[in-house]
Amino acid sequence: MKKLFLTLLIISFISCKDTKKETVIEHSEAHLNTVNNAYPENLQNVFEAHGGLDSWKTQRFLEFTMLKEEGDEVTRTNLRTRASHIETPDHAIGFNGKDVWLLNKGDKAYTGKxxxxYNLMFYFYAMPFVLADEGIVFKDAEPLVFEGERYPGIHIxxxxGIGGSPEDEYILYYNAETYKMEWLAYTVTFFTNEKAKELHFRRYNNWQDVDGLLLPKTIVKYKYENNLPTTENGETVFAHIKLSKEQPNDVLFEIPEGAEIIE
Structure with a gap:
């Protein structure tokens, strides 16, 4: 078994108002993690509320379908390498561990990026477990108050150099009693590569049990103002969820004939 090396750095600083902890998690092997006690206690509790990080780490493959009027979208991901394959009626997008590729199946051009x-919806869907990835810095966040409910937060x-958008920031908000994840606030920096101040919001309060793990059944996107959610702005519905402890065949993620490698 490969040894995993962990550097755990806790930096505490005291201001005139409060004290906050910042925890940095590093690993020598991508996307594999150490025992749960490497993480802040509140995040450990969130992992446990969703079935446990140890259980998640036994999985090798995830597949989910997003139900859409224009045609369903199927995402398949190797949970170890994060190789991915997204299939829609008109296009296929993939990542083979090195290159991102795009296949247009017909005359309809793909207009996105x-x-x-290629890993956007996987990252949203695999919350909170993707927050056990390497190179993440945790600290407490101010609670979110929405419709009279108070949700404690963890800033991420x-x-x-970690990932394609290392300037991204997230805040996970959880139920103070059950520790189930309730909200995700996040910035978008991919297009600018600069720190962003504007928070976007998605709500996670509808979960389904998949092999003992709680994964989203729906995620609701919210409009926002002054870095707070306001009203619903569309719902994503997930179906046909598959988890497997078997290693997926790499052929699934290979660049198909006719595909374009995205530079």
Whole structure:
């Protein structure tokens, strides 16, 4: 078994108002993690409320379908390498561990950004477990108050060079009694590579049990103002969820004939 090396750095600083902890998690092997006690206690509780990080780490493959009027979208991901394959009626997008590729199946051109999208919905869907990835910095966040309910928060940022958008920031808000994830606030920096101040919001309060793990049944996008959610702005419905402890065949993620490698 490969040894995993962990550097755990806790930096505490005291201001005139409060004290906050910042925890940095590093790993020598991508996307594999150490025991749960490497993480802040509140995040450990969130993992446990969703079935446990140890259980998640036994999985090798995830597939989910997003139900859409224009045609369903199927995402398949190797949970170890994060190789991915997204299939829609008109296009396929993939990542083979090295290159992002795009296949147009017909005359309808893809108008999005494949390098931005190839792992976007996987990352949203695999919350909160993707927050156990390497190079993440945790600290407490101010609670979110929405419609009279108060949700404690965990702020997430990334060390330099981690991922395609290391300037991204997230805040996970959880139920103070059950520790189930309730909200995700996040910035979008892919297009600018600069720190963003504007928070976007998605709500997670509809979960389904998949092999003992709680994964989203729906995620609701919200409009926002002054870095707070306001009203619903569309719902994504997930179906046909598959988890497997078997390693997926790499052929699934290979660049198909006729596909374009995205530079």
């Amino acid at each position: 494949p390098k931005f999208y 940022s990334y060390q330099s």
